[in-house]
Amino acid sequence: MKMRMKLFLTFWAFGIVIFLLSNRSITGLSLGGEGLAEPVTVLLLAVSTIAGFSYLLAITYCKRLEGLAGQAQIAVRQRTAAPIGSMRSRNEIDTITHAVNKLKEQLTEGEAIRNQLVADVAHELRTPIAILRGHLETILEGAMDLDREHLLPLLDETKRMSRLIQDMQDLNLAEAGKLALDRSWAPFGSILEEIVSILEIEAEAKSITLHLDGEGEGELYGDMSRIKQVFINLIGNAVRYTPRGGRVDVHYKYHDGQVRVTVSDNGPGIAPESLPYIFKRFYRVENSRNRMSGGTGLGLAIAKEFIEVHNGAIHVESAPGAGTAFTVMLPIFPPNP
Structure with missing residues (x-):
C-alpha cells in the first residue's frame, strides 16, 4: 500500500508539472488577470484527470508487484518448488520474476542436496558407530578381553569414519570450486x-x-x-x-x-x-x-x-x-x- 501511494504521488506530481509547462508554453494561459475562471477550471479538470490516470498507473504496476510478493510468501510458507508469477509479457517485472524463480530453484536444489547429504552421512556413520558401541559394551560387561585382537576392528572403524569425513570435505570443496590444488x-x-x-x-x-x-x-x-x-x-x-x-x-x-x-x-x-x-x-x-x-x-x-x-x-x-x-x-x- 505504501508503494502504491508513493507511485501515485510521483505520477501525479510529474503529470502536473508537465501540464503546467505545456499550458504556459503552448496556450499562453495565465492564472492571473481577466478570465480567471476558465484557467482555474481547466487546471482543476487537468489535476483530476492526471490524478485518476496516475492512480490507475500505480494500481497497474503495484498489483503485479504485490501479487509477486504474495506468491513468494505462499511459497515460503508451503515450501513449494512451483514457479512464481507468469511470463506472459517482457518487462522489468518479468525480469524480477525470472530472477526470483531462478533464486528459488537454486535454494530448493541446495536444500534438497543438503538434506540428502545429511541422510547419507547419517546412514554411513550408523554402522561403524553401532559396531564401536557393541564392542565397547561387550568389553565393559566383561564378555570380551581388552586385547589387540579385539581393539583392531575398533581402530578400523574409526579410520573408516575419518576417511568418510575427509572424503566428504574434499568432495564438497571440489563441487564448490574451492579445492586447493598443488600443481x-x-x-x-x-x-x-x-x-x-x-x-x-x-x-x-x-x-x-x-x-x-x-x-x-x-x-x-x-x-x-x-x-x-x-x-x-x-x-x-x-x-x-x-x-x-x-x-x-x-x-x-x-x-x-x-x-x-x-x-x-x-x-x-x-x-x-x-x-x-x-x-x-x-x-x-x-x-x-x-x-x-x-x-x-x-x-x-x-x-x-x-x-x-x-x-x-x-x-x-x-x-x-x-x-x-x-x-x-x-x-x-x-x-x-
Missing part, C-alpha cells in the same frame, strides 16, 4: 606404474592379471596427489570387483595435448539403469559393492570432481557380462591452471 609437472606414466605396482599384490591374491601399457611419454601438469587418488580408486575398484582369475587392463595414450587413460576389466559389468547414477554420492551398483569392500561410497564421485577440477572428463561404458571400462581425458596443461 606441478610429473611423469604421468611413472605415476601409473607406481599405482599398478601397489595394487598388484591385491590382484595376485585373486589370480587377476593386472596389465599396464602406454603410448608416448611425457609429463602432466596437475595436483599429483589428487590424480593418484583418482586412479587408485579406478584401478582398485576394477581389481576389487573383478572375479577371481579375471583381467584388468590399464592403457594410456598421449594425443593432441591430452592424455587418455582407460581402465577396463572383464568383470560382471554394470546394468544400463545404474550407469546414470554411477558417479553419485554413496551410490553402489549392487549388494556386492558394499561397505565390506572398505570403501566409503564416495570414490567415483570424488574421482569425477577431481578430474573436472583439472579441466578433464571421465565417462564409463559397461554392460552386464561384458565388463566395465572407465575412460579419463586429462589435458597435459589445463587452459586455466
Whole structure:
C-alpha cells in the first residue's frame, strides 16, 4: 500500500508539472488577470484527470508487484518448488520474476542436496558407530578381553569414519570450486606404474592379471596427489570387483595435448539403469559393492570432481557380462591452471 501511494504521488506530481509547462508554453494561459475562471477550471479538470490516470498507473504496476510478493510468501510458507508469477509479457517485472524463480530453484536444489547429504552421512556413520558401541559394551560387561585382537576392528572403524569425513570435505570443496590444488609437472606414466605396482599384490591374491601399457611419454601438469587418488580408486575398484582369475587392463595414450587413460576389466559389468547414477554420492551398483569392500561410497564421485577440477572428463561404458571400462581425458596443461 505504501508503494502504491508513493507511485501515485510521483505520477501525479510529474503529470502536473508537465501540464503546467505545456499550458504556459503552448496556450499562453495565465492564472492571473481577466478570465480567471476558465484557467482555474481547466487546471482543476487537468489535476483530476492526471490524478485518476496516475492512480490507475500505480494500481497497474503495484498489483503485479504485490501479487509477486504474495506468491513468494505462499511459497515460503508451503515450501513449494512451483514457479512464481507468469511470463506472459517482457518487462522489468518479468525480469524480477525470472530472477526470483531462478533464486528459488537454486535454494530448493541446495536444500534438497543438503538434506540428502545429511541422510547419507547419517546412514554411513550408523554402522561403524553401532559396531564401536557393541564392542565397547561387550568389553565393559566383561564378555570380551581388552586385547589387540579385539581393539583392531575398533581402530578400523574409526579410520573408516575419518576417511568418510575427509572424503566428504574434499568432495564438497571440489563441487564448490574451492579445492586447493598443488600443481606441478610429473611423469604421468611413472605415476601409473607406481599405482599398478601397489595394487598388484591385491590382484595376485585373486589370480587377476593386472596389465599396464602406454603410448608416448611425457609429463602432466596437475595436483599429483589428487590424480593418484583418482586412479587408485579406478584401478582398485576394477581389481576389487573383478572375479577371481579375471583381467584388468590399464592403457594410456598421449594425443593432441591430452592424455587418455582407460581402465577396463572383464568383470560382471554394470546394468544400463545404474550407469546414470554411477558417479553419485554413496551410490553402489549392487549388494556386492558394499561397505565390506572398505570403501566409503564416495570414490567415483570424488574421482569425477577431481578430474573436472583439472579441466578433464571421465565417462564409463559397461554392460552386464561384458565388463566395465572407465575412460579419463586429462589435458597435459589445463587452459586455466
